[in-house]
Amino acid sequence: MNVIKHLSREELDACLPHIQDSPQDRGLLEAIVIRPSTDERRQLLACELSPEGGVHGDRWAHESWMTLPDGRPHPDVQVSIMSARTIGLIANQEERWQLSGDNLFVDLDLSDSNVPSGQRLGVGTAVLEVSAVPHGPCGKFVERYGKAAAQFVNSRTGKQLHLRGVYAKIVKAGTIRVGDVVTKLA
Structure with a gap:
């Protein structure tokens, strides 16, 4: 049985400078994950994104936790993005990144001062816009990565650094691939 060691709060805090040293304007897409159903994860090398379908193959389009008054999935939570440096630290093993439930893992400064709500990001041929919906840890996050x-x-x-990540909506459909540059757009 493989025992996972969770880092202490002190160990995590000591690594903040590494996270804060993330690229500001041009980063890298390091992983793509879809969640076809509850607790199911698939890591992909490439994926289509669209305003109508979200991250294609992800359950957002038919089972979003946040909906519009008419019951359709809320576009502000189409894509969840987390810092690859943060999840790398917390998950301890790359195969455990996907347990966070996020779609995209990027090496980019996701802090509120760098990518505030409304900031657009180019990834592959798609364009995303960071939403104002806060992204916080759920009970499963605690189970998987520790208190x-x-x-x-x-x-x-x-919270200021958006260590848990950010939500975004898709404003321009396109294809993304692991290794794509993630660029802050004006």
């Missing part, structure tokens, strides 16, 4: 990780991402600094 210290949840406290770390939910701390005052963690």
Whole structure:
């Protein structure tokens, strides 16, 4: 049985400078994950994105946790994006990244001061817009990564740096691939 060691809050806090050293304007898409159904994850090398379908293959289009008044999935939570540096630290093993439930893992500064709500990001041929919906840890996050990780991402600094990640909507359909550049757009 493979025992996973969760880092302490002190160990996590000591790694903040590494996370804060993420690229500001041009980063890298390091992983793509879809969630076809609850607790199912598939890591992809490439994927289509569209305003109508979200991250194609992901359950957002038919089972979003946030909906519009008419019952359609809310576009502001189409794509969940997390810092590859943060998840790398918390998950401890790359094969455990997908357990976070996020779609895209990027090496880019996701802090509120760098990618505030409304900031557009180019990824592959798609364009995303960061939404104002906060992304916080759920009970499953605590089970999978430990209480210290949840406290770390939910701390005052963690919230400012968006350590748990951000939500985005798709404003231009396109194809994305692991290794694509992620660019802040004007």
